[in-house]
Amino acid sequence: xxxxxxxxKIDFLGRRRIAYILSAIAILLSLASLIYHGGPxxxxxxxxxxVVQIKCMGNPRISDIRTGxxxxxxxxxxxxxxxxxxxxxxxxxxxxxxxxxxxxxKEVRAAVTEAVGMEVKIERVEMVGxxxxxxxxxxxxxxxxxxLLFITIYISGRFEFKWVMSGVMAxxxxxxxxxxALFNVSIPLLILVALVVALIMFWQLxxxxxxxxxxxxxxxxxxxxxxxxxFGVEFSLPIVAALLTIIGYxxxxxIIVFDRIRENIKKHARKPLDTxxxxxxxxxxxxxxxTSVTTxxxxxxxxxxxxxxxxxxxxxxxxxVIVGTYSSIYVSSPTLLWLQEAPGKGAAEAMGQA
Numbered sequence: 001x002x003x004x005x006x007x008x009k010i011d012f013l014g015r016r017r018i019a020y021i022l023s024a025i026a027i028l029l030s031l032a033s034l035i036y037h038g039g040p041x042x043x044x045x046x047x048x049x050x051v052v053q054i055k056c057m058g059n060p061r062i063s064d065i066r067t068g069x070x071x072x073x074x075x076x077x078x079x080x081x082x083x084x085x086x087x088x089x090x091x092x093x094x095x096x097x098x099x100x101x102x103x104x105x106k107e108v109r110a111a112v113t114e115a116v117g118m119e120v121k122i123e124r125v126e127m128v129g130x131x132x133x134x135x136x137x138x139x140x141x142x143x144x145x146x147x148l149l150f151i152t153i154y155i156s157g158r159f160e161f162k163w164v165m166s167g168v169m170a171x172x173x174x175x176x177x178x179x180x181a182l183f184n185v186s187i188p189l190l191i192l193v194a195l196v197v198a199l200i201m202f203w204q205l206x207x208x209x210x211x212x213x214x215x216x217x218x219x220x221x222x223x224x225x226x227x228x229x230x231f232g233v234e235f236s237l238p239i240v241a242a243l244l245t246i247i248g249y250x251x252x253x254x255i256i257v258f259d260r261i262r263e264n265i266k267k268h269a270r271k272p273l274d275t276x277x278x279x280x281x282x283x284x285x286x287x288x289x290x291t292s293v294t295t296x297x298x299x300x301x302x303x304x305x306x307x308x309x310x311x312x313x314x315x316x317x318x319x320x321v322i323v324g325t326y327s328s329i330y331v332s333s334p335t336l337l338w339l340q341e342a343p344g345k346g347a348a349e350a351m352g353q354a
Contacts, residue, residue, distance in 0.1 A: 008282045012329055013274050013337060019330035023219060030226015037229055043236035044093065044128050046137040052092040052108060053123040059088055060116035068115030072107050083308040089123065138187040140240040142177075145191045147247055148217055149173060149198070152210040159209035159258055166210060169201055208339045213254050216332035220250045220323045227319050238313045246320030249295070253288055253328040260284050261336065277333050285329075292325040 034040065044051050054065075062079050069077050069092065077094040092108075105122045113120045128136075149170045156166035173194050180190055195218065202211040221243055228235065260280040268276055296318065303314035 008285065009278075010282055010285070011278060012281050013278050013334060016330060016334045016337075019326075019334070023223075023331065026223050026226070027219070030223055030229065033226055033229040037232075040225060040229060040235045041232055042137065043234035043239075044126060045236045046134075046140070047095070048128050048134075049093060049095045051124075051126045053082060053125075054090050054092065054109075054112060055121045055123050056088045056090070056116060057119040057121075058116075060118060062090070064116045065090060065092070065112055068112035069108070071111040071115070074108075136237065140237070141187055141191055143240065144221065144243060144247070145177070145194065146174070147244055148195070148214055151217065151247070151251055152198070152202070152207070152214050155213045155255075155258075156207050156210040158255075159262060160207060162205075162207060165205060166207060169198070169205070173198055203339070206339070208336050209258055211339060212258070212332040212335035213251065215335050216254055216324075216327040217247050217250055219327050219331050220246055220320060223323050224316060224319050228316065233312055233315065236312070238310075239316055242313050242316035242320065245317060246324060249321060250324030250327060253291070253324060254332045256284050256287060257281055257328055257333055261333070274337055277337055281329055281333055288325060288328065292321055295321050 082091040157163035
């Protein structure tokens with residue numbers, strides 16, 4: 001089944017400057033939001049603290065719930081409705097790391113029950129210490145960093161047959177990050193510097209396909225994080241899982257396009273590189289669109305019907321699929337054209353495959 005007919009000739013690269021402007025605006029808005037909010041909004045997994053989920057047998061006022069919490073020393077807690085309004089469930093969050101034993105649950109239930117004047121059930125209680133939260137935050141950043149690096153090794157080996165070169169470069173970057181981490185250097189700063197150094201090295205070593213892939217993946221992750229910041233969505237371990245899934249999805253889409261570009265460079269070696277890239281994107285467009293649409297249908301079902309627990313994960317995936325599909329066409333492929341060594345020459349010669 002093909003929803004895009006064969007022979008379609010959309011000039012994607014001819015519109016790449018518009019795409020650059022749109023990407024730049026999205027990145028700047030993401031950056032502005034992160035600066036304004038002082039970084040991502042971390043959930044309990046990363047920030048530490050205590051979360052209590054309660055279910056009321058009626059529809060109490062949030063102010064009454066807070067009154068009950070003040071009686072047990074949780075006056076600074078944030079209270080918000082959780083899930084569908086008809087369920088009358090509320091999420092109580094505090095930065096305090098409380099002792100969440102059985103006595104704690106009974107104490108909270110009794111205090112809130114008395115304040116709201118109706119039966120209250122404790123659905124769950126979670127506590128994460130601040131040190132544990134910091135460790136989880138650093139490990140999540142390292143997971144994203146390692147995923148990006150190992151992907152570049154694979155891309156360089158598969159498309160440019162430079163397994164050893166890319167492997168040595170990745171090992172050096174990982175070793176440097178690990179070494180500086182021993183001296184308590186900020187992990188986010190280390191990873192940012194390492195990614196910038198990686199991009200410079202890809203440029204110097206002319207690892208064009210790896211450069212195109214990692215630029216697109218960094219683009220996808222940063223914009224997704226920025227949109228989360230704009231909407232005030234909390235970052236938790238499920239969101240990190242969503243970001244890693246987005247990286248895999250976007251990479252799969254990029255590899256499909258790159259495979260066709262490599263095939264067409266061999267078939268049409270004398271054609272200009274921009275013509276070959278445009279042709280390749282058009283030839284894979286039907287598969288790209290169908291894959292994205294079917295994935296989005298599932299994610300929209302999860303987002304609407306999956307409940308509050310999976311809501312943020314599905315939201316992250318929806319953003320990631322949309323941005324990832326866009327980047328495989330308008331970011332990764334144009335990056336190859338931008339890195340060509342000889343403008344105006346045939347595709348094979350421009351890519352160093354003559």
